[in-house]
Amino acid sequence: MRHPLDPLSAVEQEQVVSHAKTAWKLDHRHIFSMVQLEEPTKIQILNWKSDEDFERVARVTIWNMATATVSEGLISVDGVVKEWKEIPGAKSPVSVIESTIALEVARKDQSVIDALKRRGINDPQSIHMEAWPIGAQIPKHLADGRRLIWTPMWHKVTADGNFYAHPISGLHAIVDIDAHKVVDLEDKEDIPIPQTPGPYRASQTGGTVELKPLMIHQPDGPSFTVDDWKINWERWQFRIGFDQREGLVIHDVQFNDNGKMRRIAHRLSIAELVIPYGDPSQGAYRKNAFDTGEYGLGNFTNSLVLGCDCLGEIYYLDAAVTEGDGTVRTIKNAICMHEEDFGILWKHVDVDGHTEVRRARRFVASSIVTVNNYEYGYFWYFYQDGSIEFEAKLTGIVLTLADHPGADHPSATEIEPGLFAPYHQHILCARLDLDIDGTENSVVEVESFAHPRGEKNPYGGAYETRETTLKSESGAGRLMDVMKSRYWKVINPNRKNHMNQPVGYKLVPGHNTFPLALEDSVLGKRAAFMYKHLWVTRNAQHERYPAGDYPFQHDGGAGIPEWIAADRDIENEDVVVWYVFGTNHIPRIEDWPVMPVERAGFHLKPSGFFARSPAMDVAPSE
Ligand code: NI
Numbered sequence: 001m002r003h004p005l006d007p008l009s010a011v012e013q014e015q016v017v018s019h020a021k022t023a024w025k026l027d028h029r030h031i032f033s034m035v036q037l038e039e040p041t042k043i044q045i046l047n048w049k050s051d052e053d054f055e056r057v058a059r060v061t062i063w064n065m066a067t068a069t070v071s072e073g074l075i076s077v078d079g080v081v082k083e084w085k086e087i088p089g090a091k092s093p094v095s096v097i098e099s100t101i102a103l104e105v106a107r108k109d110q111s112v113i114d115a116l117k118r119r120g121i122n123d124p125q126s127i128h129m130e131a132w133p134i135g136a137q138i139p140k141h142l143a144d145g146r147r148l149i150w151t152p153m154w155h156k157v158t159a160d161g162n163f164y165a166h167p168i169s170g171l172h173a174i175v176d177i178d179a180h181k182v183v184d185l186e187d188k189e190d191i192p193i194p195q196t197p198g199p200y201r202a203s204q205t206g207g208t209v210e211l212k213p214l215m216i217h218q219p220d221g222p223s224f225t226v227d228d229w230k231i232n233w234e235r236w237q238f239r240i241g242f243d244q245r246e247g248l249v250i251h252d253v254q255f256n257d258n259g260k261m262r263r264i265a266h267r268l269s270i271a272e273l274v275i276p277y278g279d280p281s282q283g284a285y286r287k288n289a290f291d292t293g294e295y296g297l298g299n300f301t302n303s304l305v306l307g308c309d310c311l312g313e314i315y316y317l318d319a320a321v322t323e324g325d326g327t328v329r330t331i332k333n334a335i336c337m338h339e340e341d342f343g344i345l346w347k348h349v350d351v352d353g354h355t356e357v358r359r360a361r362r363f364v365a366s367s368i369v370t371v372n373n374y375e376y377g378y379f380w381y382f383y384q385d386g387s388i389e390f391e392a393k394l395t396g397i398v399l400t401l402a403d404h405p406g407a408d409h410p411s412a413t414e415i416e417p418g419l420f421a422p423y424h425q426h427i428l429c430a431r432l433d434l435d436i437d438g439t440e441n442s443v444v445e446v447e448s449f450a451h452p453r454g455e456k457n458p459y460g461g462a463y464e465t466r467e468t469t470l471k472s473e474s475g476a477g478r479l480m481d482v483m484k485s486r487y488w489k490v491i492n493p494n495r496k497n498h499m500n501q502p503v504g505y506k507l508v509p510g511h512n513t514f515p516l517a518l519e520d521s522v523l524g525k526r527a528a529f530m531y532k533h534l535w536v537t538r539n540a541q542h543e544r545y546p547a548g549d550y551p552f553q554h555d556g557g558a559g560i561p562e563w564i565a566a567d568r569d570i571e572n573e574d575v576v577v578w579y580v581f582g583t584n585h586i587p588r589i590e591d592w593p594v595m596p597v598e599r600a601g602f603h604l605k606p607s608g609f610f611a612r613s614p615a616m617d618v619a620p621s622e
Contacts, residue, residue, distance in 0.1 A: 004045055005037075005040075005252065007243070008077075010320035013035055013321075013322050015078075015079070019078075019079035023081050029065050034059075034060070036245065037059070042266055056077045058074070058076075059073075060072070060074075062092075068091075070092045072087055091553045093550075095299075107124045109173060109185075116171075126156045127153050134286050146176050148553075150186075157195070157197070162198040167402045167419070169191035172283050174186070196416040196419065200594045222339055223361070237252075237253075238250055240317060246271060247292075248269075248270075248380070249268070253388070262437055267431070268431075270429070272547050273297065274523075275288065275289055276288050276425050276527070277424040279411040279423060281411070284412075289371075290527070291371050293545055294552045296321075302334075302368045303334065304368065311338075313339070315337045319334035337363070338363075340361070342361060342362045344360060345358040345360035359621050362381045370396070373397045373398070373399055375394070376392060377393035384618050394583065405417040416592070421587035428600065429579070430580075433576050436492040439539075442470070442502075442573075443575060444470070447465065447468075448484060467489075470570060472570055473536065473563070473566065476534070478533060479532060480512055488506065491608075493572050499608070505605065506604070509533065509579070513584040524556075526547055526558075534580070539576050
C-alpha cells in the first residue's frame with residue numbers, strides 16, 4: 001500500500017509516461033520536462049486512512065518543440081486523465097537530454113570548429129562545453145522568444161585533468177535548443193588559455209596526510225526505523241519525499257510529546273536555488289542559473305557511496321526521474337539516512353560535584369547534487385531538543401574564466417596566473433509549510449530593544465522584546481536585522497502552553513547575505529524573491545516556487561511578488577513561510593582547485609511548544 005506522499009516510483013513513472021503518450025498523442029516533438037507527484041491536498045492527507053487506496057496522480061509538464069508551448073497534464077498512474085492545459089507564454093526547463101543535444105550541435109558546428117582552430121585546438125572533442133540558460137539580456141537579434149542556451153567552454157588539456165583550469169575566453173555558441181542549431185557565435189577576444197593545471201584526483205595530488213581509522217559501530221543497529229518512506233527516530237516521525245524539481249523533501253513532521261503525536265510541519269523543501277554572478281565580463285554576467293527552476297535539481301542527484309559520502313549505519317533510499325525522452329532513470333542510493341553523534345546535548349555540575357550530562361545524537365537525511373562545476377548537499381537534521389536544522393553544503397569547483405595575467409578585473413579573484421573565479425552568490429529559498437499543532441498559524445516578528453535611560457531603564461542595561469504579528473502578505477516581506485536581534489516565530493494562537501502563551505517554533509536565521517544584483521536587472525526581476533529574507537503567504541497548493549513555475553527566460557515578476565499582490569490575510573491562517581538565505585562567494589585562492597565545503601542554513605527551534613526542554617527526557621549514556 002503506497003502512502004499518498006510517497007514519491008512516484010520508477011514503475012509508476014513508466015506507467016505515467018506510457019499513458020501520457022497515448023492520452024495526449026505525444027511523439028518525438030514532445031519533451032517530458034518534468035514528471036512530479038501531484039501531492040494530495042492537506043485535507044485529503046489528514047483524512048486519509050492507511051487501509052484506503054489512494055489514487056496516485058502525476059503532474060506532467062510537456063514541452064512541444066514544434067509549437068514552442070508548455071502544457072501541463074494531470075494523469076493517474078492508471079491512465080485516467082484529470083487535466084490538460086496549455087500554459088501561455090511559459091518556457092519549459094532545460095532537460096538533460098536537450099542540453100546534451102545542444103552541446104553536440106555546438107561541437108559539430110563549423111564556426112565553432114574554426115574558432116577553436118584559431119586558438120590552436122584542432123580536436124573539438126578536447127573541449128568541455130556546458131549548456132547554460134542566458135540569465136541576463138538576450139542578444140537583441142535573438143530575442144524573439146525562442147529557447148536558447150549558451151556554451152562556456154574549457155580545454156581538456158589532458159584526458160583526466162581539471163579542465164576548469166583552462167577556460168577558453170570570449171568564445172561561446174548560442175544554440176536554439178528546439179531547432180538544434182547554432183544561431184550565433186560570440187568570438188570577440190583572444191586571451192590566452194591559462195595553462196597552470198588544477199589537479200584534484202588522488203592519483204594526481206599525491207595527498208599523504210593520513211589519520212588513524214575512525215570506526216562508527218552501532219552493534220544493535222541504528223535507532224531509526226524505515227517503513228517505505230516513513231521514518232521514526234527518537235520521538236520524531238516524518239516522511240521523506242523526492243521531487244524532480246526540488247530534490248529531497250520532508251513531509252508530515254510530528255513529535256511524540258509524552259505519548260501525544262504533535263504536528264510541526266506539513267512540508268519542508270528548498271524551492272529554489274539561484275546563483276547570481278557579479279562579473280560583467282565575457283559572458284560571466286549571464287551565469288545566473290536557477291538550478292531548481294531552470295533545470296530541475298533532482299535530476300542531478302548523486303548515487304551516494306558508503307564510507308565516503310556517508311559514514312556509519314546507513315540506510316539509503318533510491319529515487320527515480322523521468323528524462324526528456326520519457327525514459328525513466330533510477331538513481332541508486334539517492335538519499336542517505338543515518339545518525340550522528342553531535343557532542344553534548346546538555347550538562348550541569350552541581351555545587352556538590354554531582355554531574356549530569358547527556359550526549360546528543362542527531363538524525364540526518366541528505367542528498368547531494370552535481371550541477372556542472374558545483375556540488376550542493378542538502379542536509380536535514382532532527383535533534384533531541386525538538387529542533388530541526390537545514391544545512392546546504394556547497395562544494396565542487398568554482399567557475400572560471402580567463403583574462404590577461406594581472407589584469408585589472410575587479411569582480412573576480414585571480415587564483416592562478418590568468419585564471420579568474422568571478423564573484424557570485426548562492427541564494428536558496430526554503431518553502432516551509434509549518435503546521436504548529438494544526439494548520440491555523442500566525443507569524444510573529446520578535447525584536448529586542450532598550451528604553452532610553454529613565455524609569456524603564458534606570459541602570460542603562462535593561463532591554464525588552466517586542467512582538468509584532470504579521471497581518472497580511474504585503475507587510476510580511478522582512479529582512480534580518482542584527483541590531484534588533486530580529487527573529488520570527490510561527491505560532492498557533494489557538495493552542496496555549498502551560499504558561500498560557502501560544503505554542504510555537506522560531507526560525508533562527510544562520511549566516512546570510514543580501515543580493516548585490518540591482519532589482520531592475522534581468523536577474524533581479526526574475527528572482528525578485530531574493531530581496532527579502534522572509535516572506536509569508538497564505539498556503540495555496542500550487543504556489544510552490546518563489547520565482548514562479550517557469551523562470552527560464554521569464555520576464556520577471558512571477559512567484560512571490562505575483563501572489564502577494566492579493567495581500568491575503570495571514571493571521572491565524574494556514575500559512576507558508578519562505579526563508580531566503582545563502583552566501584556571498586568571493587572566491588578564495590584556497591577554494592581552488594576544489595572548494596572545501598561552505599555551509600548555509602537555518603534552524604527551527606521549539607519556542608513555547610513544550611512545557612520544558614524535551615532534552616530532559618534523554619537517558620544518560622552508559
Ligand atoms: Ni560559490
